[in-house]
Amino acid sequence: MSKFKLLKKEECVPNLHKFVVSVPDIARKVEPGQFVLIMVDEKSERIPFTLADWDEKDGTITFFVQEVGLSTTKMAFMEEKDSFYSIVGPLGEPAYVDNFGTVVLGGGCFGLGAIYSVAKKLKDLGNNIITILEAKNESRLYYEDEFRAFSDEVIFVTSDGSKGEKGHIYDVLEEMIVSQGRKIDHIKVIGCNVMMSKVSDVTKSLGNIPTYATVSTIMVDGTGMCGCCRLTYDGKTKFACVDGPEFDAHKINWDELIGIRNTSYIREESLSLQNFSPQCRSLAKILAKMNEEESI
């Protein structure tokens, strides 16, 4: 099956892999902020990935995978020219974009890549873009040059202060708004839920600056049937797959999302790793070496 062929794979920073896959149909239709659902093999989970980039001409899509569990490990073990079992997309609503004025884009971990397509679109619409990239350490920052091309200002922030500011995205935001008195019209964040909830808290307290977050939830079908991706938004139940994935961060019940929804299956997730074995590459290497020796 060569339908969803992996064209390029690289580990751009530790534990984070960039995948370029050939899916012409998705590349033709996708809009910034939409995602795809991927199955690595017949028995894998279905995992949503926000697309970072795509090329309509070549028919390729680009996304970032952070290794966190069984299926993402399987993805990390893939090699170029391997194929995925299935890719469904584009799913979800496109990101809410407009000519806002000054827009702050915040990205952390896998969100650094995911926010890239939104940045491009916002730039096209004539916004003044400030990008804040967060990581634990400078070795975790990537996509620097790409962001510089599309933003008016790029700010780095690391937990240990090894590059740029020391702290977190919300520290930088707070400083920008409170100390420097800058006017920010719109904020978009993509990253882990914990980071987004913190940013949401800060922007709410600083005068309700419109903040949009792209939530990461467990997903199965991606068309609103299974209800795995449910979250409480403004007191109502919403499905991240069809109503999102981008939501007004101030209206999301973050405690429920982080504390209950995303930790529901930790037991199954951990136990599934008990009998996981990727193909033994050592053996493959030994066999290759033996063949080589024989041919000599």
Place this chain on the structure above:
Amino acid sequence: MTKWMNINGKRVVFEEGETILEVATKAGIYIPTLCARPDLPSIGACRLCIVDVEGSRTYPNSCTLPAREGMVVRTATPDLQKVRRNIFQLILAEHPSYCLVCKEQNECAKLRHGEYKAGRVIGCYTCSHKELCEIRKISDYLRIKEIRYPILYKNLPLERDDPFLVRDYNLCILCARCIRACQDVLGYSAIALTKRGHDTKVGTILEVSHLESGCVFCGHCIDVCPTGALIARGSTWFGSPDKSVETTCLLCSHGCQMVVDVKWDKVVNVHPPYEMSARREYCVKGRFCIPALLNGRNRLEYPTIKRKVLREEHYPVSWDEAIKYTAEELKKFKPEEIGFLVSPFLTDEAIFLFNKLAKEISSNNVVYDEEGLNDLITRRIKVLFSTYNSELIAKIDSLEFLVVQDIYQHPNYEKANVILPTTAFTEEDGTKTGEEFMKNVIKKIVEPPGIALPSWSIICKVAQAMGFKGYIYESLDELQDTIAESDSLEVPLIPKQSFEYMGTPISEKVNEFDLFLNAKRIINESKGKGMQDVKI
């Protein structure tokens, strides 16, 4: 003559040859260390255990300094702690320790619990070893709030090409505990410090894979590692266990004592007790295969009886029904037509009861292995009570009634009239005679799947239903008392090289063990040893 020395103003007694660290630990005085361990020879690698010795120009390592009569030692003067903090920060600079100085630390631990279960470790929040990490303990002790040096990530690739082991040497602090356990204590020398200077790294000689380097996959390197650099692929990532219970491994008669970690009422990890971590040699079966072997997806949960409704199929029934049916059918046959195939993996109690029952129905057809089963086949038995999965079972033509008792469903059991689910050795209490007549304790650690029962209680039920007296035991203790009073029991031994449990091949349930065996066989062949069997 007792010898005395002075540590922190306290007079302590010591014996000739003890190091300051040992004397202090015995006296209850804490000296931080990352490389010393009671069961390993000291090399003084981390230099955190420095002490202030009166009359000495420098701060010597307490782990390598022998105690002398009348020595005056202080372990935590302000100067010492300052130096220690500095040394420790240098260690942290080469370890992904950003989380130790992150202000979100506590919140993160609460919110991000269990989120990350794979890949390279990029901070404490993604580390599987977090709860046991010795670096974090010492960081707390030294109250590290910031790291003065830039943190350098070595960016080494994750080494996970071998079965069972995942090695992330970005976390390694070069304490050489793994090397000392492998080389000095166990004598395998599968790993060593390779390269020099800043590039120094734990690895195999000539960078060959662990499969070729002479590694026996005993997992002791994992047990002694103070960081999360070495982990077992399958049995990690569960956070802190709900409970840890010491029991005996029953995969062979060696009788290794092991600690079983339990989380969510499942066996998640098996490791040696701390004090034996580097002393006792574990085999790859016991160290790595037990969780996957016992938590397989198709464990038998309910007794089933073969019945013809639309076509002949196995239908789940209650225990009472299954036992009644078995007993009634057994009574229809002559004693010499009934055979018992007893698995050597059963507990002593079960084996005793099997023998007792056989004696009472005056059948002397109790066999323990395939050789014995062949013997039974030649005697043309009509009934077989089997607790052991053997290919031969399906081939017995004379069989009219087959009862099997097992933990897994097998294709061989198509023919069985009754299938009884039993417990694995982590799910029942009991004793097991091992090598050298050692009686080992087996403990119930997790609940059995479904309504599976221990073997001894199944046999009691069958015997009672058949109308025999004396099979009512209120508790296991009562049964054990009976065994103690009766003649000594001959229990068949399980060789270390048996790669099965109750007739279930380990490689069938544990994928990585299959990989291990295949790889070892190919390596043996390539070295001209032929297809000889893999030794573990």
